[in-house]
Amino acid sequence: MNRRDTWSDHLGLCSVTLRHLPAEAVIDVTRSAGLSRIEWGADVHAPPTDLARVAEVRELTEAAGLTVASYGSYWRAGVSPMSDLELLITAAASLGAPRIRVWAGEIGTAQADRATWDGVVAGLREACVVARDHDIELALEFHPNTLTDSVDTTLELLERVADDGLRTYWQPRLDEETEPSVAGLRRLVPVLAGIHVFSWWPAANRLRLAERTELWAAVADLLVRAVTPCDLLLEFVPDDDQDLVAEEAATLRDLFAAAVT
Template identity: 40%
Template sequence: MSVRTGLVSVTFRQLGVGDVLDVMDLAGLDAVEWGGDVHVPTGDLGAAQRVAAACAGRGVDIVAYGSYYRAGSDEPGAFDAVLRTAIALGAPRIRVWAGAAGSAELDPARRDLVVDDVRRITALAAVEGIEIAVEHHPGTLTDTLESALALYAEAGHPRLRPYWQPRLGLDPDEAVREVTALLPGLVTVHVFNWAADGTKLPLVGGAPLWLPVLDALRAAGDAQRYALLEFVPDDDPVALVRDAITLREWLGGG
């Protein structure tokens, strides 16, 4: 199956939902992960339903609800609002974070709290036909490939999925090793190009890393996967249009 292109809505926190959809249309993107901080606030079911209707009217597929729930760190009951919001939005998966500390900082007991909570929320979401996707991010239990793989193995639920995004300064060979190790469960990559100091750069300069990563995703070919653009230079919609062209060219879509 193909790798579809789309957008992570937090790329444009300064824009309203309608404006984000307008920019997506200009960029030729029709898949979106809506953020739970600005565009679809957690617990605001009315907003979630309105966004779902707006997407349906524009032919845009909602592929995830990007929550900021931190497993094993947030109050466990807080996930209920996240799940209800995702249901109202019609999202097939919820993105979460694996705790609030890096793998080297956690003792076994605190690590177990994260793993147990990931398992718990995945089971709750599965009842509603929703997957849980864990962000690969510094300062969490997925800050290294080895720690992430251990988390997924220990949580042990078929509805648990990894996300992937490159760490700053990641070597292309290491990027491919990580992505390959996360397949076939890997469903989504967040696509961006940052300098070592965190400066947002045009995507085209990230070709040495992204071309082999995208090739690895396409070679898997056993499921629908997504390459979602995130973080463009100067938070500029024009930059998104440019980066979307680059991403489609890399995927062979012109």
């Protein structure tokens, strides 16, 4: 099988999209939409302080024929204590998650001084060592108000940490046009862990994926040609409407099918 044909197996959902629903309902929505994997959030659905529930969520996910893609945490390097990450790693192992999403501090690069950078770098280096002992990878949230608020700074941060156990997610930056957005993604390809898929335009106005077809078709075209299939996780559907997940999944599936042909 050509590796391009396997992208459909990597389509999934971030549970934070439906944080108002119980995990059981998130699983039902994911399966009904024809998606195959879930990034479980540590804030509501799989709290690291409740390992019994985390194990139950894993059992429910696997019983539904779905895969745990990753563990979505809110641990912030240089800010959150390492003891919190250790709890998350234990929970990720119980969940069967191969990866934990982490954050590069809590302020953007325009405000960050040398001490901030040094603290985030040191925190991520230590975190990578701890995670590696449990065969778990870390991936940065690509997000405003952190040191990964641009492609340039994300690459700089990864270079400074210099650990293969750390990669990055990608998502469209607010108010960025299609061409620079895809150009930025292209630069991140060598360090890409996965994609958080949503359409906000302009600013944080939530749109359907089909309303930014130009962007997502270009992303699909780039990925199927340049990347070994990685996680494509739907996030932040308009109004957090569970009834839209199946339609958004169908749009995403069609875009990647078109890119493969």
